[in-house]
Structures are given as structure tokens and as C-alpha cells.
Amino acid sequence: MVAGAEIIHQSIPVLDVQYRCITKEIEEIVDISAAAAAAASPPPSPVCLQVARRPEVDIAASELDLRASDAIPSVPVEPLQFVPRIRSGSFADIGPRRYMEDEHIRIDDLSAHLGSLLRFPTPNAFYGVFDGHGGPDAAAYIKRHAMRLIFEDAGFPQASEADKVFLDLVENSVRRAFLLADLALADDCTVSSSSGTTALTVLLFGRLLLVANAGDCRAVLCRKGKAVELSQDHRPIFAAERQRVEELGGYIDDGYLNGVLSVSRALGDWDMKLPRGSPSPLIAEPEFRQATLTEDDEFLIIGCDGIWDVMTSQHAVNIVRSGLRWHDDPERCARELVTEAVRLDTFDNLTVIVVCFSAEHQGSSPSPGSEDHQLQAPRLKCCKTLSAEALCKLRSSINNGS
Known part of the structure; x- marks a missing residue:
């Protein structure tokens, strides 16, 4: 007999956060204000330029004709904490x-x-x-x-x-x-x-x-x-449990608590805990991690x-x-x-x-x-679907060859 509990599944969405950074090691995003754009040419609307770092090309700031004051200051953003999806x-x-x-x-x-x-x-x-x-x-x-x-x-x-x-x-x-x-x-x-x-x-x-x-x-x-x-497994043979058991008047016989039970903590087993309220070597107190x-x-x-x-x-x-x-x-x-x-x-x-x-x-x-x-499972290669024209040519080639 296998007894199950009601199982409820729900996906927890992961938040997308845009990071704004100015660094030589990642992509640079530079926003140009309307005033800076107007100084460069007649009145276009504000523009956003994205310049991807290329290891073989060193792009000087003068080539972009930008001043440090023209760029929006970067604001450090804390990375998202891990959110488990259960x-x-x-x-x-x-x-x-x-x-x-x-x-x-x-x-x-x-x-x-x-x-x-x-x-x-x-x-x-x-x-x-x-x-x-x-x-x-x-x-x-x-x-x-x-x-x-x-x-x-x-x-x-x-x-x-x-x-x-x-x-x-x-x-x-x-x-x-x-x-x-x-x-x-x-x-x-x-x-x-x-x-x-x-x-x-x-x-x-x-x-x-x-x-x-x-x-x-x-x-x-x-x-x-x-x-x-x-x-931590609560077995009578473990040092900490053995000491607690013996201090409460219990004993260990061939690895069993009072010669009966293979664990030193459990719920129930009241024939080993009576009279109620008296100290017992078998306890229900849980340990936490x-x-x-x-x-x-x-x-x-x-x-x-x-x-x-x-x-x-x-x-x-x-x-x-x-x-x-x-x-x-x-x-x-x-x-x-x-x-x-x-x-x-x-x-x-x-x-x-x-x-x-x-x-x-x-x-x-x-x-x-x-x-x-x-x-590990073998990785399957992705195959693209053939077009109708290609299928016709393939069928024709097979028929001619047969």
C-alpha cells in the first residue's frame, strides 16, 4: 500500500532585471541626452547607442564624440538572489x-x-x-x-x-x-x-x-x-545519543535502545515512555538543520x-x-x-x-x-525540416536511382 498526499505544482516566475553597467569587460550602453544630440547635429530625438566590445578593436572615446558628462551615470545593481523553482x-x-x-x-x-x-x-x-x-x-x-x-x-x-x-x-x-x-x-x-x-x-x-x-x-x-x-540519524550507538540515553536510565543492547528499538528518537512507542511525564531515554524532540x-x-x-x-x-x-x-x-x-x-x-x-x-x-x-x-543521455542533433521543393527533388532522385 502506498499512500500519497495531494500534490500541487506551481511554477515561480524568475524576474528579468536589466543591468546598466559601463565597463571594458561587458557591453557598454550609453544614453545621449537631447542636448548632447542637438550639439552634434540638428534636432534629432534622443538616441540610444549600443556599442559591443570587440577584443580586436579599441574604440577611442573621441571616435564616439562623447563626453563623460553626456552619459547617464551607471547605477550599481545588486544581482538577483537565487529563487528556487520547485x-x-x-x-x-x-x-x-x-x-x-x-x-x-x-x-x-x-x-x-x-x-x-x-x-x-x-x-x-x-x-x-x-x-x-x-x-x-x-x-x-x-x-x-x-x-x-x-x-x-x-x-x-x-x-x-x-x-x-x-x-x-x-x-x-x-x-x-x-x-x-x-x-x-x-x-x-x-x-x-x-x-x-x-x-x-x-x-x-x-x-x-x-x-x-x-x-x-x-x-x-x-x-x-x-x-x-x-x-543526523538518531541511532542508540552514536556517541551523543548513547550518552543522553544512559543519563536518562536507558541502556544499549546490541545496538538497540533498551534491547528493543533501533532508534533513540521517535513519536509514539508509549509502552517505552510510560508513565507519562516521567523522563524517558526515547524522546520525540527533533533536531534541526x-x-x-x-x-x-x-x-x-x-x-x-x-x-x-x-x-x-x-x-x-x-x-x-x-x-x-x-x-x-x-x-x-x-x-x-x-x-x-x-x-x-x-x-x-x-x-x-x-x-x-x-x-x-x-x-x-x-x-x-x-x-x-x-x-548521460546522448545529445540528439537538431534536424531542420526539408522544404516541399527539396522533398520533391529527393523523391525524384530516389525514383530515378531505383
Whole structure:
């Protein structure tokens, strides 16, 4: 069973800005005022001359008969900041397991999905991967109620511009939402106390990216072909988690928290957290990572541990990058990641979301002989359509020759 979320796509237009510069390294644009034009010849209207720099020709200012006072002073213009253009794809598979316990949410246009409830900087998007254990109850509950828990119950902030202050407010709100979701699982009688789920959510506002993680799902950013991990797997064997667990009275047995659970943070699992309100080595507190996207950032991979158990973050980035060059389809890339994990003998459910930050893949060209270069799609030469006269001549030549 593969559960999907409503997906809303919207292209974000890129603004065109004209730059006015006077320099020897780029084209020069010189505006001549009406007074200067009148001094050169009888009354023509104002004229705009464009002189393109040619390396082999040195054009002296005297040849243009212009004075510095005749030109409009150049005004320095700040270059446009990178604006991501969001498109995504996802794929989920039961893998070798008997039951599907993964859930995910994929929303490319959060404002359109929520309607007029909240005001956000644009573009805006929301993604989540929930990897259940002890049955599907907890993951299904979180997927079903995530929008309410995060954007209504936790007091989500509003703003028209994305900045560090706004992102810090969002972080506090998402932290409250994770803790509220954990308590909601305890209160819902339809959810087994032995059922739990890891949770990783990604929020994008403008160029700002916020990742919240509790568990062993992972978010990996591709930056100029290199894998940048935007989350830390919460496994009991890791030093920081082990220390926290032991300080709270827990123990690690063969890599498992209290000999039972392979993660040290999760929502639900209330049979390990009771009595309610008492300190527990298993917590729902998420860890956060923030990132500011630039032109170097190509795409983001969000996946459950069924992917990361059998491949490195860089391996996953290489697969998606090569796929985008071949067919430029993020959904197909997600499917290819799952296929590769199955080939590598994963033993878990599989869920992947691939989020691209441009309207088309714009990664740098692979070097000759590299793996990416070998996997790159062949470029087709453009053929012009023959005219009717040429077609007649070609047909006649073929008939005469036969």
C-alpha cells in the first residue's frame, strides 16, 4: 500500500532585471541626452547607442564624440538572489516486508494547499517522511493529522519575507508540533501503545530550508554534485545519543535502545515512555538543520532508512543526478533509488522524495570518462525540416536511382 498526499505544482516566475553597467569587460550602453544630440547635429530625438566590445578593436572615446558628462551615470545593481523553482517526485514500495508502515507527504505549493489560512514567503513547500514500526498505526495517524498539528495547533508564524528571525520562529513552532503529535498518539485509543514512527519534515520558504528530524530518516542536499547531509540519524550507538540515553536510565543492547528499538528518537512507542511525564531515554524532540539555497544547490533527497541502510548519501546523489541528466524526471529518480536499494538487498520498506530546485536540471557537465558522463543521455542533433521543393527533388532522385 502506498499512500500519497495531494500534490500541487506551481511554477515561480524568475524576474528579468536589466543591468546598466559601463565597463571594458561587458557591453557598454550609453544614453545621449537631447542636448548632447542637438550639439552634434540638428534636432534629432534622443538616441540610444549600443556599442559591443570587440577584443580586436579599441574604440577611442573621441571616435564616439562623447563626453563623460553626456552619459547617464551607471547605477550599481545588486544581482538577483537565487529563487528556487520547485518540482518534486516520490515513490514508495513495501520492499521485502509483509506490511507497509511508511507514510509520506509531498506538497510543492504550501500556500495553495492551505488556502487563505496562513501567509508565507514564496515559494513555499512542505515534505514529510514517516517510517513506522510496531505496526502502521502511528505513521498513518501522523500523516493524517500533520497539517493540523503543524500549521494550526502549534501556532505557526506568518510572514511575507523569509529571514533568519522568521525561520527561528518556524523552528520553535515545528518543535511544539512534534511534541504535540507525540502526546496525541498517547491519547488516541486507536493507536497501539507499542506503535511508533520516526519523522522527518522539510519546510522551504524562499531560499531558506528547515529540516526537522526525529529518528533515522535522512535529508541529503546535492550541492554541485556533492552530498550534504541535512539531518543526523538518531541511532542508540552514536556517541551523543548513547550518552543522553544512559543519563536518562536507558541502556544499549546490541545496538538497540533498551534491547528493543533501533532508534533513540521517535513519536509514539508509549509502552517505552510510560508513565507519562516521567523522563524517558526515547524522546520525540527533533533536531534541526537550516540551509540557505544558492545556484549550487540542485536537489534534495528525503528518504526512510530502507534507502540509507544499503547506500551512502553520495551514492544516492549520484543516482539522482545521473537520472536527472538522462530524463529530468524527479519521480522517476525516486523510483530508481528504490530499485537500487532493492538490488542492494534492503530489508525494509522504502520511501523516497526527490525535490528539484530549478525548472530543469542545471548540473555542471560531467568530466569525460566519469560515471556520470557514461550515464548521460546522448545529445540528439537538431534536424531542420526539408522544404516541399527539396522533398520533391529527393523523391525524384530516389525514383530515378531505383
